[in-house]
Amino acid sequence: MTGASPRGTPGALGAALHGRFLHGLAVAPRRTAVRGPGWSLSYEALHERALTWAGALLRAAGHRPAAVAVLAAKGPHAYAGVLAALYAGAAVVPLSTGFPAARTRHMLEAAGVSAVIADAAGRAVLAGVPGPAPGVPVLAPDEVRAGSVPVDAAHALGEPLPAAAGDTAYVLFTSGSTGRPKGVRISHGSTAHYFHVLDARYDFGPQDVFSQIFDLNFDCAMFDLFCAWGAGATVQQVPAAAFRDVPAFAAEAGLTVWFSTPSTVSLVRRTAGLGAGSLSGLRWSIFAGEALKCADAADWQRAAPTSTVENLYGPTELTITICGYEWSPETTPGLAVHGIVPIGAVHKGHDHLLIDEDCEPVSGEGELVVTGPQMTSGYLDPADHRGRFVTHDGRTWYRTGDRVREVADGVLAYVDRLDAQVQVQGWRVEPAEIDQALCACAGVEEAVTVAVPAAGGDLELVAFYTGSPTPAAQLARGLRDVLPERLVPRRYAHLAAFPLNANRKIDRGALRARAAAPPGPARAAAVPARTAPPAPRGR
Known part of the structure; x- marks a missing residue:
């Protein structure tokens, strides 16, 4: 690090998720933290913006807010909003501007949101929320308007507020069988364990440029942001237009780390983007969110011959991903079930079981249940707990609803879903x-x-x-x-x-x-x- 130390960069914030950004800030203050079409923010600039907005949130609420929603299209306001909410000591609640107003209203109320950071698209959604106004202050960074939270650098925080391991870092909503979305709480302690595992697994550094494809209300986006920021690397927003020619975009942006759903492989293939060596700049190619086919992994490996291809697995309730497996063209096909790349071993520090339909432990194949530090602290509505957790040996385990098979020592393979999900x-x-x-x-x-x-x-x-x-x-x-x-x-x-x-x-x-x-x-x-x-x- 060169020059004066940026304001508000304490040596450590314990388990706080935003401590990872502060580490990146210390490593590479003037490097680009995040960029998109036509805009870019350095670590220093993003840090100062987040401190200013966090100060505004605290003044508007009059106290440390419990939860702050970020309702903005992917862009500088959204990324700064996520960091500002964490700096203010709040749980960040990323929401999509593409969701119907009624659904947004439900999520704001369920999460107990104390304030909203919204761009123009987000404010348009709020204007259409049915019934009485949510009654929470709105920070509108791109517009000075009556009733909005005033943003004044004079009231910026000197440093981010700390967070305890048990505090909620973020709340994400998943589709619910009851006809309404379920809010999942993930703690700072859970994210601390998760990223500790990833730091040991990967060699990310300031020279890396991460693709950022996932919407911010999808937990895989947290991988993009905080893996990159914890290493002082750059997050590159990938616009929809980039999928017309992914190799050209990747080369121009200098992408070295790719992270997406496996569906993207088919999309890139359809646009003739998987030619041999077409993605030669990638060091890591990581997939999650769906089953990764061996054929897709092989095609991607040919296009990105110098990258390591990995398949990650995990529900939101287990903090982004809970298993990982490195693709090998020599050994993986022999371990695959139904042509699907295995999901690998459960992260260290966790226990897992395979259970039958009576919730009794079995060997070989069964429903995967996991307990450990990455497990959610619970749903916002306790009624949603029913059927998702099981007690065994005096401990609570999360039921994934996925049938898996042990195909090698400690290596699991996905077989199918046990329910309609x-x-x-x-x-x-x-x-x-x-x-x-x-x-x-x-x-x-x-x-x-x-x-x-x-x-x-x-x-x-x-x-x-x-x-x-x-x-x-x-x-x-x-x-x-x-x-x-x-x-x-x-x-x-x-x-x-x-x-x-x-x-x-x-x-x-x-x-x-x-x-x-x-x-x-x-x-x-x-x-x-x-x-x-x-x-x-x-x-």
């Missing part, structure tokens, strides 16, 4: 939430949503319903009022009645088979292509 472009989707929203549409009596493979190997949501036949576009419009775009099915099929299995339950297997059938008179009607989701961004 699916991963769509990295988003964890509870079809029951879609079903409930569909049943609220005019004319719909019952609804069942299934996921089937689509072109390129991705999963596609298909909705079946009973009641009055309704145009697919009309149903999709109704769902967009209450669901994020990625939860809106692309195809719809009206049935006089649902098929039943021998137990007189809805035969989801039969519905999946029908959804996967080739085009024909019985195929579900599709919504016009313009409604398809954009390039994969996150959950």
